[in-house]
Amino acid sequence: MAAGTRFREFRMSVALLLDQAFRLQNQGEFAQAEKLYAQALRSVRDNPALWFNHGLVLRDLGRPQEALASFDQALRLSPAMAEIQNERANALLTLGRAAEALAALDRSLTLKPGYPGTLINRGLALLALERPEAALADFDAVLRLRPRLPLALVNRGTTLEKLGRHAEAMASYSQALAIDPDNCHALNQRGLLLALAGRPEEALADYDRALGLDPSLAALRFNRANTLLALKRVAQSHAEMQRLFAEHPGYPFAFDGLLDTSLRTCDFAQREKLEAHLPAHIRAARPLTPFNLLFCSDDPALQRTVATTYVRSQVGADVPVPPPRRVAAAGRLKIAYLSHDLRDHTVATSNAAVLTAHDRNRFEFFAFSTGPDDASAMRKRLESGFEHFIDVREQSDGEVARRLADAGIDILVDLNGHTTGARPGVLARHAVPIQVNYQGYPGTIGGGLVDYMIADAIVIPPGRDGDFTEKIVRLPHCYMPVDPTRRPSVGVVTRAAAGLPQDAFVFCAFNSVWKITPAMLGVWLELLRAVPGSVLWLRHDNDEAVRNLRQEASRQGIDAARLVFAARAGDADHIARHRLADLFLDTAPFAGHSTAIESLWAGLPLVSCAGTGFASRVSASALTAVGIPELAVASLPEYKALALKLAGDPALLAAYREKLDAGRESFPLFDATGLARALEAAYERMAEFSRAGMAPQAFAVDGNG
Secondary structure, eight states, rough: OOOOHHHHHHHHHHHHHHHHHHHHHTTOOHHHHHHHHHHHTTTOOSOHHHHHHHHHHHHTTOOOOHHHHHHHHHHHOTTOOOHHHHOOOOOOTTOOOHHHHHHHHHHHHHTTTOOOOHHHHHHHHHHHOOOOOHHHHHHHHHHOOOOTTTHHHHHHHHHHHHTTTTTHHHHHHHHHHHHHHHHHHHHHHHHHHHHHOOOOHHHHHHHHHHHHHOOTTTHHHHHHHHHHTTTHHHHHHHHHHHHHHHHHHTSSHHHHHHHHHHHHOOOOHHHHHHHHHHHHHHHHTHHHHHHHHHHOOOHHHHHHHHHHHHHHHHTTTTTTOOOEEEEEEEEOOOEEEEEEEOSSHHHHHHHHHTTTTTTTEEEEEEEEOSSOOOHHHHHHHHHHHEEEEEEETTSHHHHHHHHHHHHTEEEEEETTTTTOOOOHHHTTTOSSSSSOOSSSSSEEEEEEESOOOOOOOTTOTTTGGOOOSEEEEEEOOOOOOOTTOOOOOSSSOOOHHHOOOSSSSSEEEOOOGHHHHHOHHHHHHHHHSSSSOOEEEEOOOOOHHHHHHHHHHTTTTTGGGGEEEEOOOOOHHHHHHGOOOEEEOOSSSSSSHHHHHHHHHTTTOOOEEOOSSSGGGGGHHHHHHTTTTGEEEHHHHHHHHHHHHHHHHHOHHHHHHHHHHHTTTTOGGHHHHHHHHHHHHHHHHHHHHTTTTTTOEEOOOOOOO
């Protein structure tokens, strides 16, 4: 056979192979198509279209590194092909190499100016590089060319969200849905914005529609579950998280979301299964909300690891950070408190008296509020109590950081940490000389975002500083703020009205049901068994938790009716009803914080089990600050023994009540003005280090402030 004939047959066989691969690719049979392309490439290596198509199927198979290699080879063979640069950029974006992707897209646009697909990809690269203004210009350019392109409208909405322009973002999503009512991404993003705007029912409708179109979308199911939580439909949220975890166990926050709802509903069986997998989950560096870990672990080193992993998952590596600056050498120190909870919320209730007691002659205080305005009396109190109250809830992290810098803030005090509404993206920008973690979150923020953590010698004993990425500042008494203006209602509160038996011993545990571990409930049920006729008075968080706790009591041989659940009450009535109980039982490993202080403020003695971590030791700190540190013990057996001793010794309990009543106006725990002075001394010391060009240093504030 002549050489020319053999060559023609070879070319024909390759052509047939490519034709088959192309048909499989169009049919979505990417794995089979990839094998045929790879087979063809062993024979023909100088065809840029072949390398390009091979890269496309590798992309569709979720193999971006290999796809990039194929696109690079195609580009070497055909450097003037804009489509190759565009797809190469997509692979780079998937690999987290946004700066390289942007360069590739710029080259693509020089070859094919104004191409909508490339402009959209460049907008996405700019978003990844935290350049939303430039990204918006690209999406707007696309929409001038193709004003009814849903993809551009949705990406424009995402960019407007980044810029804090939520109303415009909502309009962009709605415009996309008017053109394409079945656009699941637009429904999901609009749902998120509706939930953020306090319109959860409308958000739920968007999620339900999207899931009706595509029930396999994990993000939609996760967002729907969170919206159900906002609507206090806790059992439904738990069921949704269970389905998400069963169908998408690899979804980044499926494990975390199910752990959250298991805690809320006291689903001990589900909780124990998840806790068994916690070590492997953490070793694999999978994201876990640090706050959820506090309910399960008393290991501060583990808490630090989880916090750092979480920060990395939330804050981009390319966040622009300004050059460091020092605190101003003269004038009043400018202190800003950053919080999502400056409203009718526990954080505000605890902090109000301290925040409004600050010395305006020596300091200029700012509130940067990132949360909703609930028009409550507490919100109005805080707005009038700060020299500057700035609502930044609609502004992006970058804009908030710029406003902090423009205001010349010297010290930013974050009151959120890793709680709902936290803004780690603001902290990551380091827009002020000094950043402080205080009160909102009882653990390290991690990731090097914050310079200092305000604590005391009980919550962080000497020798434990290494468990925190911040430098520790220890106040002279309990670090936890309290508002001594909160008073019990003056009316007579009776046991009968509260649903309590008149002559029984009442154990009270008003901490959130999230904090009730199986081991903790086991100890409480043993106390009920040991004290005839006694009852356990708990907080009613949700019906599902009530059902599960009563079922567990019955399973352990305790009449479920001995668990009495307190309905929600107004602040003054809630404080007053503590007097109906005989002894407050704290939780572990996540002890009571403001709840424990409320008990002591009301004159109700408290028994606590202080562990190793910050969160487990707050009640111990409070007990020390009212002169009864002996009521905080180191183990659950000691805790049970102490509770039984007090339950059997009415005179001793009465003595503790009398001590709390007598010292209410003098104990350091209830001295909001004294705490304000101690905080101010801490801020001044931090500023001194900064002015001297020194790195943050651990220190203690003496008892004189």
